[in-house]
Amino acid sequence: MALRLPERVPGLPVLALVLLLLPLFLGNEFHLDIATQIALIAATVVGLNLLVGYGGQVSLGHAAFFGMGAYASAILTGTYGWTSIPALLCGALLVAVLAWTLGRPILRLKGHYLSMATLGMGIIIAIVINNEGWLTGGPDGLAVEPLTVLGAELSIFDHYSLLGLEVSGAMLWYGLAALLLLLAVWIAQNLVDSPIGRALRAVHGSEVAARVVGVDTSHYKLLIFVISAVYASVMGSFYAHYTGFITPQVASFEHSIELITMVVLGGMASTYGVILGAVLLMLLPQLLTDFQDYEMMMFGLILMLTMIFMPKGLLPTLSEAVRRLRPRPATTPASGQE
Amino acid sequence: MVTKNRSPYRAVLLILLLICGMVAPAMAAEPIRIGALVSATGPASFLGDPELKTLEMYVERINASGGVIGRPLRLFHYDDGGNANEARNFANRLLRSDRVDLVIGGSTTGTTMAAVPLVERAGRPMISMAGALVITDPVRPWVFKTPQSDRMAAERVLADMQSRGITGIGLISGTDGFGRSGREQTLAVAADFGIQVLADQTYGPQDTDMTAQLTRIRNTPGVQAVFNFGFGQGPAIVTRNYAHLGIELPFYQSHGVASDRFLDLAGSAAEGVRLPASALLVPDALPDDDPQKQVVQDYKAAYEARWNVSVSTFGGYAYDALMLAVAAIEAAGSTEPEAVRSALEQIQGHVGVTGIFNMSPDDHNGLAPESFRLLEVRDGQWVLVD
Numbered sequence: 001m002a003l004r005l006p007e008r009v010p011g012l013p014v015l016a017l018v019l020l021l022l023p024l025f026l027g028n029e030f031h032l033d034i035a036t037q038i039a040l041i042a043a044t045v046v047g048l049n050l051l052v053g054y055g056g057q058v059s060l061g062h063a064a065f066f067g068m069g070a071y072a073s074a075i076l077t078g079t080y081g082w083t084s085i086p087a088l089l090c091g092a093l094l095v096a097v098l099a100w101t102l103g104r105p106i107l108r109l110k111g112h113y114l115s116m117a118t119l120g121m122g123i124i125i126a127i128v129i130n131n132e133g134w135l136t137g138g139p140d141g142l143a144v145e146p147l148t149v150l151g152a153e154l155s156i157f158d159h160y161s162l163l164g165l166e167v168s169g170a171m172l173w174y175g176l177a178a179l180l181l182l183l184a185v186w187i188a189q190n191l192v193d194s195p196i197g198r199a200l201r202a203v204h205g206s207e208v209a210a211r212v213v214g215v216d217t218s219h220y221k222l223l224i225f226v227i228s229a230v231y232a233s234v235m236g237s238f239y240a241h242y243t244g245f246i247t248p249q250v251a252s253f254e255h256s257i258e259l260i261t262m263v264v265l266g267g268m269a270s271t272y273g274v275i276l277g278a279v280l281l282m283l284l285p286q287l288l289t290d291f292q293d294y295e296m297m298m299f300g301l302i303l304m305l306t307m308i309f310m311p312k313g314l315l316p317t318l319s320e321a322v323r324r325l326r327p328r329p330a331t332t333p334a335s336g337q338e
Numbered sequence: 339m340v341t342k343n344r345s346p347y348r349a350v351l352l353i354l355l356l357i358c359g360m361v362a363p364a365m366a367a368e369p370i371r372i373g374a375l376v377s378a379t380g381p382a383s384f385l386g387d388p389e390l391k392t393l394e395m396y397v398e399r400i401n402a403s404g405g406v407i408g409r410p411l412r413l414f415h416y417d418d419g420g421n422a423n424e425a426r427n428f429a430n431r432l433l434r435s436d437r438v439d440l441v442i443g444g445s446t447t448g449t450t451m452a453a454v455p456l457v458e459r460a461g462r463p464m465i466s467m468a469g470a471l472v473i474t475d476p477v478r479p480w481v482f483k484t485p486q487s488d489r490m491a492a493e494r495v496l497a498d499m500q501s502r503g504i505t506g507i508g509l510i511s512g513t514d515g516f517g518r519s520g521r522e523q524t525l526a527v528a529a530d531f532g533i534q535v536l537a538d539q540t541y542g543p544q545d546t547d548m549t550a551q552l553t554r555i556r557n558t559p560g561v562q563a564v565f566n567f568g569f570g571q572g573p574a575i576v577t578r579n580y581a582h583l584g585i586e587l588p589f590y591q592s593h594g595v596a597s598d599r600f601l602d603l604a605g606s607a608a609e610g611v612r613l614p615a616s617a618l619l620v621p622d623a624l625p626d627d628d629p630q631k632q633v634v635q636d637y638k639a640a641y642e643a644r645w646n647v648s649v650s651t652f653g654g655y656a657y658d659a660l661m662l663a664v665a666a667i668e669a670a671g672s673t674e675p676e677a678v679r680s681a682l683e684q685i686q687g688h689v690g691v692t693g694i695f696n697m698s699p700d701d702h703n704g705l706a707p708e709s710f711r712l713l714e715v716r717d718g719q720w721v722l723v724d
Contacts, residue, residue: 030434034427131513139515140447140470141422143455157459245452247422285424286431289416 011272012185019178023171032170033156034286039177040239042278043184045262046271047231050188052260053269054197055224056204057107058115061122062259065095065229067251069236071129071136074144074246079135084148088237092230099229100222107221110207122256130248141247144240156242173242180238181275184231188271191227200224204269254296261299265306267313276315367405369412370673372397372663373432375443375453376467376656380419384570384597385445388641388653389467390415393442395644396660406664407671414438420445422452429453433460439673442659444468445652447515454481463679465662467655469593470519474702482682482702484658484692486709488516488567489523491593494614494710495565496524496531498724502588504562508537508555510548510576512568516594520567536560541572548576549583556585563587569594574603581607588612593710596651601718612723614710616651616692623722629689637691654691661690 019039026032048062072091076082082090106117129136136142146155154176158169191197199220202210211217240246249255258281266277281302285295310317374393377386397413405411414436416428425444432438433456440463444450447470454473457464458480466473466483473483499507507528511521517540528535537558539551555564564587566576573595580589589611591600596615601608617630621638624631637657638649663678665688670677685704688695693709712724 028434030431033430033434037427133518138518139513140472140519141451143451243423243426243452244455245422245426247448247452249421249423286427289428295419 012182012189015185015272015275016182019181023174029168029170032174034282036170036174036177036242037239038279038282039174039181040235040242041259041262041282042275043177043181044232044235045259045266045274045278046181046184046188047228047235048259049228049263049268049271049274050191050200050231051224051228052263053267053274054192054200054204055221056200057221057225058118058260059225059228060115060119060253060256060260061125062118062228062232063253063255064122064125064251065099065232066236066239066255066259067129067246067248068095068098068125069233070144070240070246070250071142071236072233073237073240074142075135077145077148077241078143083151084145084237084241088234091237092233095229095233096226099226103222103225103229107218107225119253119256122251123253126248126251126253129251136248139248141245143245144243146244147238147241154241156244177238177242180235184235185271185275192271196220196223257296257299261303263313265302265314267315267317270313270316273313273315277313280314367409369410370406370667371436371438371440372411372413372660373429373436373438373441373443374413374415375418375425375428375432375441375445375449376415377420377425377445377449378417380421382420382446382449384599384650385467385652386417386420388650389443389445389656390417391645392641392653392656393660395641396657399640400664406667418444418449420449422448425449426452426456429456433457433462438462439675440663440667440678441465442467442656442663447473447519450481450483454478457481461675463663463666463675463682465659465682467652467659469516471523472519477700477702480679482662482697484655484662484690484695484703486593486693486705486707487523487703488520488592489527490705490707491614491710492520492524492527492567493531493707494712495590495592495612496528496533497707498612498712499533499563499565499588499590500531502563504588505532506534506536506560506562508539508558508561508564508587509535510537510539510541510551510555510564510566510568512543512570512572513540514543514568514570517568517572520592520594524565524567534560541568541576543570543572545572546575547579548572549579552576552579552583552585556583556587561587563590565590565592567592567594571603574600577604577611578607581609593651596713598648601715601720606718608715608718610715612712612714615713615720616654616709617711618649618651618654618691619713619720620711620722623720629694630691633689634691651692658690658692658695662688662695 044066051057051059069091072094073087076087077084102121109117130139146153156169156173160167199215202215203217207217262277262281263274267273376390378390397411401410414432418425418428432441441457442465445467447468450466450468450473458478464481469485469488471487471489509524511517525535537555539555541548541551566573573591591611591613593614596619617624617634621634641649666678666681667673669681683697683699685695685697693705695704697704711722713720714723
């Protein structure tokens with residue numbers, strides 16, 4: 001009994017602790033760079049998980065929203081000289097309006113039809129970004145200005161003095177990405193525990209039943225679609241500022257598949273699970289540098305194997321296994337038989 | 339007893355000698371770390387694959403013949419699959435984790451431009467193997483490139499048109515990065531040659547029929563020649579459609595199709611097509627007094643003997659990049675980044691496979707339009723026209 005872990009590990013403080021201690025274990029700036037990107041992508045996936053994991057609606061075009069946010073920031077700050085935050089908000093607003101407009105007809109569809117519609121939408125957006133070279137720089141990509149916050153430029157290459165300490169820009173960016181991830185998780189968890197979350201889970205369980213008990217299903221589906229699109233857009237903006245250069249690949253179908261694979265692998269409807277999914281899949285290309293050609297195949301294989309052997313995803317399956325291994329707390333002896 | 343007492347000293351002495359023996363050559367032969375960022379797989383693999391093969395082959399050869407400034411070369415290479423974001427991450431890995439002295443790559447304009455900010459910041463010379471003008475214009479201190487820019491290809495083609503008295507042309511181009519950039523450059527310089535672009539059509543990289551675009555060009559009054567700027571399968575399809583429609587106007591392609599594969603794909607439809615290309619396609623047709631002849635023949639022979647596949651223009655870009663790097667390190671006498679950079683900038687008359695490089699602080703490509711040879715397809719073979 002004394003060894004028994006609490007039933008619910010307080011996720012947010014643990015995540016914060018991990019993010020805080022992580023830089024101590026990172027060997028060089030390259031590792032820090034990857035960690036920062038992982039945090040930004042993980043936050044995107046936390047948003048996507050709201051739609052896929054909790055709402056039960058599959059989106060195969062989410063990278064398009066990510067890409068729109070990235071390009072909105074790149075174009076508004078680069079070509080039109082805006083500062084970062086208004087550009088980011090403008091991009092998010094644009095994406096929200098688009099997601100709302102498109103989501104209304106699309107979310108009437110179910111199952112494969114919904115997947116097809118989001119797939120088509122994503123590809124169209126990617127093609128527009130690719131072809132409108134005068135605006136987006138076309139397939140060769142676009143350089144992005146560094147992030148400016150309150151008039152100060154946050155470049156990964158500079159050094160800053162913070163409370164008398166010399167801090168590298170890369171480290172500050174890591175801190176920012178970590179904060180964004182924590183914020184993303186916090187918002188997601190509050191949404192999930194709110195009436196919206198309950199309504200969504202009812203939709204996920206059975207849309208008909210949810211409608212029968214009086215849940216306005218299409219309203220909630222649309223709401224969560226817009227929210228997760230805005231998540232993607234905002235993270236896309238930060239990502240663009242961070243990497244300093246974007247190409248239409250950020251909005252591509254392949255990127256959408258990567259994002260959805262992270263959700264499925266990590267564990268649908270498990271916020272910390274999808275973060276784990278993001279970490280694993282982002283590290284994959286760095287670990288398998290000699291198998292670049294097979295990356296897409298690898299994603300497909302992971303997706304298939306997860307679906308077959310761990311339909312709940314990595315983290316939920318693991319935590320269930322741990323729970324089963326642990327001796328049951330004092331209950332009736334009969335339950336020992338499982 | 340005496341011998342017994344002395345033996346520990348001997349052992350210590352022996353160990354010391356051994357350590358010195360191990361350390362001394364290691365210090366003398368600290369390898370020169372060359373990073374390569376190539377798209378060996380994925381949609382741009384026709385660029386990256388011959389490039390990587392060339393780099394591997396010549397690093398081996400250089401090491402077998404004693405290395406550069408007495409130090410062996412060590413090649414760190416990553417495959418970005420043509421993805422700019424991966425390219426950025428791998429560039430970062432090369433610079434910060436592998437701590438390379440110099441970067442060769444990327445294969446495409448997108449992957450190159452994604453790596454540029456990191457390279458500029460880290461202060462290591464980078465020699466790109468991608469075509470677009472934007473890489474070296476404006477000049478960035480640390481960024482060089484070996485292929486001719488697309489503007490030069492456009493100029494070469496337009497100059498040939500001008501010499502044939504052509505004043506109005508139809509332009510057709512792919513919507514990939516190569517085609518787009520080429521289209522822009524052609525439109526920008528056409529007027530300098532007294533040529534008007536009367537029709538401007540495009541096609542997607544995956545399109546399988548361009549008859550509609552070509553028909554529109556044919557029906558445009560005043561068109562005296564057609565110029566296609568694109569790479570991959572698109573141009574071969576355009577060529578087939580062109581022959582199928584029976585268009586009699588002179589037909590030009592860009593250097594994007596300058597490979598034997600184009601002849602295979604387009605077949606007899608390619609008859610009479612003219613294009614600017616590297617000397618590598620016609621090594622035996624070059625006059626004997628051509629300074630490039632020897633270099634080109636040697637590279638082609640070595641590559642084909644080693645890999646048993648026909649040589650490609652793109653591998654030549656990698657050959658030139660490596661040889662320029664070697665020349666610069668030899669001139670600098672060290673791998674100190676700034677010294678290598680300024681040595682690269684001062685390279686004059688370096689005979690490469692792609693052309694003769696004359697670098698300067700204002701020109702980080704160093705090639706003249708004449709480095710493009712104008713070829714024509716006759717009887718299914720490349721023939722040197724100019």
